[in-house]
Amino acid sequence: MTDFDFDVIVVGAGPAGSCAAIAAARAGRSVVLLERGPFPGSKNMYGGVVYPRILDELVPEWWTTAPIQRWVTRRSTMILSERSSVTIDYRSDDWGRPPHNGATAYRPDFDNWLAGEAVAAGARLVCSTTVTGLLRDASGRTIGVRTDRPDGELRAPVVIACDGVNSFLAKEAGLYGSTDPANFTLGVKETLAFDRETIEERFNVRDDHGVDIEILGGTSGVNGGGFVYTNRDTVSIGCVLKLPKLAAQSKRPEEIIAGLKAHPSIAPLVEGGRVIEYSAHVIPEAGLSMMPKMVADGLLVAGDAAALCLAAGIWLEGVNFAMASGMYAGRSAAAAVAKGDVSTRGLATYTEMLESTFVLKDHRRLRHIPELVLSDRVQQKYPTFVTAVMERLFRVDNPSPKPGLRRIVREERKRAGIRARDLLRDGWKGMRGFG
Amino acid sequence: MEGRIDRDTTWPEISFEERIGTAEFRIHERAHIVVNGDSCRGCSTRECVVACPANLFVPTSDGGILFNYENCFECGTCYLVCNKEGAISWTYPEGGFGIVFHRT
Numbered sequence: 001m002t003d004f005d006f007d008v009i010v011v012g013a014g015p016a017g018s019c020a021a022i023a024a025a026r027a028g029r030s031v032v033l034l035e036r037g038p039f040p041g042s043k044n045m046y047g048g049v050v051y052p053r054i055l056d057e058l059v060p061e062w063w064t065t066a067p068i069q070r071w072v073t074r075r076s077t078m079i080l081s082e083r084s085s086v087t088i089d090y091r092s093d094d095w096g097r098p099p100h101n102g103a104t105a106y107r108p109d110f111d112n113w114l115a116g117e118a119v120a121a122g123a124r125l126v127c128s129t130t131v132t133g134l135l136r137d138a139s140g141r142t143i144g145v146r147t148d149r150p151d152g153e154l155r156a157p158v159v160i161a162c163d164g165v166n167s168f169l170a171k172e173a174g175l176y177g178s179t180d181p182a183n184f185t186l187g188v189k190e191t192l193a194f195d196r197e198t199i200e201e202r203f204n205v206r207d208d209h210g211v212d213i214e215i216l217g218g219t220s221g222v223n224g225g226g227f228v229y230t231n232r233d234t235v236s237i238g239c240v241l242k243l244p245k246l247a248a249q250s251k252r253p254e255e256i257i258a259g260l261k262a263h264p265s266i267a268p269l270v271e272g273g274r275v276i277e278y279s280a281h282v283i284p285e286a287g288l289s290m291m292p293k294m295v296a297d298g299l300l301v302a303g304d305a306a307a308l309c310l311a312a313g314i315w316l317e318g319v320n321f322a323m324a325s326g327m328y329a330g331r332s333a334a335a336a337v338a339k340g341d342v343s344t345r346g347l348a349t350y351t352e353m354l355e356s357t358f359v360l361k362d363h364r365r366l367r368h369i370p371e372l373v374l375s376d377r378v379q380q381k382y383p384t385f386v387t388a389v390m391e392r393l394f395r396v397d398n399p400s401p402k403p404g405l406r407r408i409v410r411e412e413r414k415r416a417g418i419r420a421r422d423l424l425r426d427g428w429k430g431m432r433g434f435g
Numbered sequence: 436m437e438g439r440i441d442r443d444t445t446w447p448e449i450s451f452e453e454r455i456g457t458a459e460f461r462i463h464e465r466a467h468i469v470v471n472g473d474s475c476r477g478c479s480t481r482e483c484v485v486a487c488p489a490n491l492f493v494p495t496s497d498g499g500i501l502f503n504y505e506n507c508f509e510c511g512t513c514y515l516v517c518n519k520e521g522a523i524s525w526t527y528p529e530g531g532f533g534i535v536f537h538r539t
Contacts, residue, residue: 038461038531043509045539106538128531148530166511168527181515188488191538234538247482247516252490258448278454279539280488280508282515 006032007337008330009145009156010123011131011169013040013115015050015319016303016326017162021118021125022058023330024160029337031123031330032154033115034147036130041111043164045279047187048229048236049102049212050110050319056099058327059117067113068103069231070210071096074203077314078265080217080226081387085265087213096209104210104229104236114323131163134172134299141343142173142298157342158333160300162326165282167292167305175292175301181243183286185224185311185374188253189238192273196233202269203230214316216373217383218263220256222246223374227316228269237261237270240283240311242374253280283318285311285374288367294354295347300329310362312369313434321359328353368433377422385416451490455506463532466504467525468513474522475500482516483523508534 008024010017013035021033037043049072055062073096076089095101119125135144135153144155161169165184170176203211215226223242228235239256246253261270284290284307291307294300302308303322310317332350336342354360372378392408403411413423476498483492483500489508493501507528514525527533 036527036530037533038535042535043533045536108536108539130527130530132526166525179515184511184515186486186488186510186512189539231538243486243512243516247480247486250485252485253488254451254454275449275454275457277457277536277538279458279536280510280512282510282512 004155004157005144006030006124006154006156008032008158008160008333009034009154010160010162010330011145012036012162012164012303012305013118013125013127014044014111014162014164014303014322015114016305016322016329017160018111018114018118019058019323019326020160020162020302020330020333021123022121023327024334025118025121025123027331027334027338029334031118032156033118033123033125034129034131034145035115035125035127038128039108039112040115040125040127041108044107044111045187045189045281046107046318047189047227047238047240047316048104050105051102051317052320052323053099053101054320054324054327061098063098063100065113066103066105067109068105070104070205070208071100072102072104072212072229073209074205074211075102076211076213078213078215079383079386080215080263080265081384083264084387084391085263086387086390096207102212104212104231106231131169134159134169140297142296145169157337158298158300158347160302160326160329160333161305162303162322163305165284165304167301169299170292170301170305173296173299175294175296180290181247183284183290183307184243185240185283185285186243186246186253186280187238187240187283188257188280189236189278190257190275191231191277191279192235192237192270193276194233194235194273199230199233199235205230208232214314215260216379218260218266220251220259221380222249222251222256223376223379226260228266234276235270235273237266240285242285254278283311284309285370287311287370288363289371291363294351295344297343300333300347300350302326302329308359308363310366311373312366313373315366324357324359325354328357328359365435366433368429372426372429372433375426377418377426381416381418385412385418388412388415455489458506458508459535459537460506461532461535462505463529465529467528467533468502468504468507469524470500470502471522471524472499474519478519478522480518482518483513486512486516488512
């Protein structure tokens with residue numbers, strides 16, 4: 001009989017780990033939440049927007065206490081060619097009012113706040129502690145973790161691995177197959193200082209309202225995308241770059257950001273901003289096809305560690321998937337401990353919860369989209385094609401009469417080197433993929 | 436490096452040293468990433484050199500790679516893009532050390 005220190009050990013105090021700890025502690029279990037950084041969120045950066053709707057279940061009226069920067073009331077999707085752009089811009093003043101939709105936030109603030117909620121729920125938070133491996137019994141069941149503290153072994157019937165995109169714990173437990181770099185992107189970002197008035201004038205927002213712009217193209221030919229979003233008195237700009245493509249060319253990540261900042265459609269937004277923080281992180285972008293097994297005997301995996309990041313074109317979400325999967329993992333772990341069955345079978349409620357909610361439903365519905373969005377045609381040819389069609393539509397070329405739309409599309413498609421059948425096929429894939 | 440903006444004007448990009456200086460690194464004496472120089476000498480593709488966002492992999496004149504762990508974002512890009520089995524041994528730094536983000 002093993003002597004346990006806690007009912008549940010949660011590794012990583014990011015959004016998945018903190019929600020796991022909140023859920024398990026609220027269910028009456030003793031929980032330790034381990035964080036390798038000096039404070040929760042200190043290792044975390046992202047592409048800018050958190051959609052906390054799922055927190056309604058764990059932290060009612062979270063918007064009154066969460067440390068957000070700006071409520072996103074303008075959501076733009078931008079397509080960049082060499083010197084021009086097309087933007088779809090949605091705007092809703094309602095998102096600036098409770099119960100809100102999305103917000104920009106600094107992850108070190110947001111994650112720290114959420115970990116505080118876990119502590120308030122009764123979890124014990126231990127920072128500056130790196131987990132170095134799993135403790136497993138003779139049958140292979142996980143019974144705890146090894147840490148870099150002196151006498152640093154901790155035992156519990158369930159370990160929830162929320163240890164991020166590199167999840168050495170999920171890999172150690174054999175839950176992942178081989179690692180394919182094509183499933184990952186590198187996110188790099190600059191935080192640029194401005195005064196509030198400049199931000200509000202340039203981005204056309206007021207008060208605590210903000211803008212999130214997601215960008216296709218503008219990444220120097222490396223498959224991926226860009227983003228620009230507003231914080232209170234800073235603007236964040238960055239790129240997401242597919243690893244094998246990045247590694248196979250000669251421009252460095254910071255040079256690719258510089259290229260994006262210099263684009264004539266972007267430069268007026270960010271010109272003159274002083275870089276106050278440069279950051280980088282890897283993102284699991286391949287969706288369903290790269291996900292590990294979520295459950296093993298005594299072990300659950302949540303958040304980025306389980307590749308639960310949605311990179312599906314118009315939707316780019318991760319923190320909400322982390323919070324939800326963490327919450328379900330915490331609930332499942334608590335119930336399994338109460339029942340006295342922490343085997344894969346006893347913890348199977350976790351997978352059921354993921355399958356019956358947006359966490360895996362969204363990923364299943366959109367399973368073909370990440371590949372389509374990062375494909376060479378969508379990345380290299382369509383931005384030129386779309387902006388060229390718009391240019392022809394809006395150009396007044398008198399005394400020539402206006403060409404018909406069909407002719408413009410045909411000519412520009414050919415000019416961009418896109419075969420009609422590929423365009424149809426991708427269109428069909430998109431229609432079906434977006435469901 | 437210079438960033439070029441519209442109207443054919445330019446503004447100076449910051450140096451890489453200034454850029455990396457905006458991030459806080461709490462440096463531990465133990466190197467959490469170890470690069471096996473022998474593997475690197477036989478490598479012609481050098482994915483790590485261009486992809487590492489902290490620019491920690493520097494080719495040397497004798498065909499090797501000079502590596503510095505200190506200003507590392509702990510992102511994992513280097514081991515993910517590396518084609519040489521065992522060339523990069525990657526772990527997290529000691530608890531409380533390494534990159535500390537603030538406005539990210």
